[in-house]
């Protein structure tokens with residue numbers, strides 16, 4: 001084992017603490033209407049279906065310990081991040097939000113300093129819901145704006161306007177939501193460099209704390225994807241910018257946002273250091289999290305190994321388990337309770353053991369998503385040379401190709417590398433034996 005610097009040591013302590021706490025994701029897969037590009041497991045449902053879903057979600061939370069026992073994984077009780085995502089969780093009623101937090105508090109201890117995020121659609125978070133959410137501890141809101149240009153939002157089926165979004169941002173700020181962020185999408189129909197710049201400028205001129213920028217990915221199974229495949233013009237399919245233009249929008253965001261104080265900390269995320277999404281960082285830093293609800297994913301460390309093996313707690317090199325819930329709403333709602341919660345174990349093939357090769361791959365591709373990159377000394381210390389050496393060979397070529405950098409003992413993606421991240425990951429991991 002090589003010598004540790006003070007920086008490495010404090011990082012190790014922080015990571016060990018992080019492994020002892022849990023991030024909780026709550027999936028609320030309901031929307032008022034379906035965006036044309038969206039292929040998430042989300043949709044428009046009746047009030048009765050939402051009520052039944054909340055009941056099932058609370059049952060699932062209550063069964064978390066039994067489920068963890070069944071999978072022989074360690075379930076930390078202390079929760080320091082909660083994320084209500086979807087879908088549009090701001091469509092829940094105050095009573096439903098209260099019920100969900102009651103269920104959470106019966107099973108977990110939510111830390112006093114916990115980051116609790118609510119995803120919301122502009123114009124779809126009423127006062128009563130906001131008050132209840134804040135009284136339950138919600139201290140962060142992520143607003144799905146997508147664009148501050150009406151024509152672009154309308155083209156993908158969003159009902160909000162730019163002026164409505166701006167009013168909503170002011171209202172949330174006045175209500176005391178300090179940690180407020182927006183999502184923007186590069187590559188929407190009708191988007192041009194000037195309109196994209198307009199959205200970026202509005203986003204950075206309102207005292208927001210976080211901006212996420214996603215390049216539009218059109219899934220073949222979405223309505224827009226099918227129209228594009230058919231070569232049609234409906235859903236503004238013929239007004240989509242080219243891939244090159246979308247990449248240029250992303251590049252301009254990567255330059256503009258940091259210049260306005262929103263440092264890029266991950267491929268799609270920009271914020272001052274104290275306003276990063278602590279919950280999402282858990283995904284990229286391989287810290288434990290448990291997801292509840294439709295299509296929710298989890299990663300927990302193996303039972304006894306989890307906290308005893310210092311290496312596992314520190315770097316996630318010990319064994320972990322990833323598992324996912326069903327994507328089918330009817331199936332999720334029909335699930336019957338039993339000691340092992342059968343509706344969830346039906347997807348047993350979705351349970352993935354994370355051994356050393358998988359941990360190595362994740363350390364690389366998740367680490368590279370973050371701007372701080374992959375710590376090479378830790379990589380060499382925690383993984384055998386027959387895994388690290390081929391990746392180092394590939395890294396040399398990627399550095400020559402201008403897709404990666406090696407600086408301060410870390411591998412990082414260049415701007416071009418971020419655009420071609422999948423290619424980088426594939427080349428780096430090609431030589432890793434499964």
Ligand code: SF4
Nearest residue numbers: 031034035038042087
């Ligand atoms: S609001 Fe989000 S989850 Fe709902 S349809 Fe639109 S993109 Fe999909």
